[in-house]
Amino acid sequence: MGGVTGPVLRADATVLRANIAAVTARVAPAELMIVVKDDGYGLGAAWAARVAVDAGVRWIGSYDIPTAIQLRAEIGDGPRLFAWVTSTDDEIAAALHAHVDLGVGSLDYLERVIVQADASGFRARIHLKIDTGLHRNGLSAAEWDEGVRIALDAQHRGMIDLVGAWSHLAEASDAEDDAAQARFLAAVARAEELGAVLPHQHLTASAATWERPELRGTLVRVGAFCFGVRSAGGPDLPGIAPAAELLAPVTRIEGDVAVIAVGSFDGLPSTLAGRIRVGTPAGPRPLRDIGIDEMRLEAWDSAAPGDEVLLFGRGRCGEETPTTLAEAIGTVGEEILCRLTPHVHREYR
Structure with a gap:
């Protein structure tokens, strides 16, 4: 030890890669999306994204579009970027130009994305969100059919690709999460009845992803655990250490x-x-x-x-x-x- 003159937050790529490997092994066959919101939990979103891509991660969750735009410049065109916060029209246009997948949780936002896709000539990749009971954005059950039909019509007209369905869990109790999953799967099934093909289905974040494999879809969103931060009051995580x-x-x-x-x-x-x-x-x-x-x-x-x-x-x-x-x-x-x-x-x- 020795040599620093002030406070230093020292991030270790070897530890982050080991954490990613542990999470990836735990969630297989679901695919990992590493979430780097809040500037990579304070460690640097660009640094974390580069390490993750080098470790073989193909999905990066950025939360907001401006971060996703910055990350696209850092990691190139190959990896998929997912931004889910509702954004301005200018940000939507920038996201489409950078080939960022968009999480869409309202009919108004869906319509605005379609307008921007039509105006820009860039086809939007959409993950439609169903509200499964947390009331944290998302189409209600009553809106779901309309949203799917609007998306499929825009897909037919060459403006968007409806590629996924997603939601959030409350993680307040197993019973509540089971009920949320049932609503999610019913929404996916209904979308498929209407003609949607949804290869990317994601419902769980760190804690539920780790502890409840039956809730995982084809894709899981894990942020804190990849950075070595376990749930407060939760058990230690094998193979995971602070990065x-x-x-x-x-x-x-x-x-x-x-x-x-x-x-x-x-x-x-x-x-x-x-x-x-x-x-x-x-x-x-x-x-x-x-x-x-x-x-x-x-x-x-x-x-x-x-x-x-x-x-x-x-x-x-x-x-x-x-x-x-x-x-x-x-x-x-x-x-x-x-x-x-x-x-x-x-x-x-």
Whole structure:
């Protein structure tokens, strides 16, 4: 350890590739779509997408169209990109030009995509969303037939390709997820009765994908688990480890306290103080205080300025993971990663 002058979030491509391999093996024969929303959970969406494509992943989920456009420039034309947030007409046009698959969850959005496809001459690839009970966007059961018919008519006229159906699960209980899957499969069956061919069917995200294989479709959307962030309160995941670690140097020693160059200004929740231990060259030490730009912890016998402290990581110096930090303050591991500001330098290995 040694050499950093400020906080560093160090992302490890070897770990990310290993996580992707573990998820891919777990979900087969379904295909993995790695989700890189929130700038790749704070690690860098472009970096994560490049690593994933090099590891053989053929689908990248970006959430929004602007991110998908940036990723297309990074990873080339081969991999499929999927963006599902409802967007402006200009963004739709840009997505079609970049051959981004679009998740469509309302009749209005469907009509706007068709208009943009007709105007641009680029054929849109559409995944139609059915609301399975979460009420997080999606066509209602009453709208489904109309949406499918509109899409198939536009497909016949050469404007779009209806290639998939998708939805979200609440993951509140197995019974609710079973009911959601039943609604999803009924919608898929009805679309097929109307003439749709839907090779890409995706319902599950990280937790349900991992734990409930019977809910998987032909495609699964996994974000957090690929980055080594397990569900808060959930079990450890075999073959999965945090893909990044946060470290910062000791700036000075004040009696029995080591002062570290990272604080709440950098995005570290101040409520972690007194709740966790961090990793030092001498093993784990209690975190005493988190100020605006510094934190304090119990010093060790040989502590000196320049020593590196691990705030979270994979446990190599006794530090906790992003998920265990999150559990200590009642949130989720993604928040610990995504809160880190641009002031925290990103380093890639």
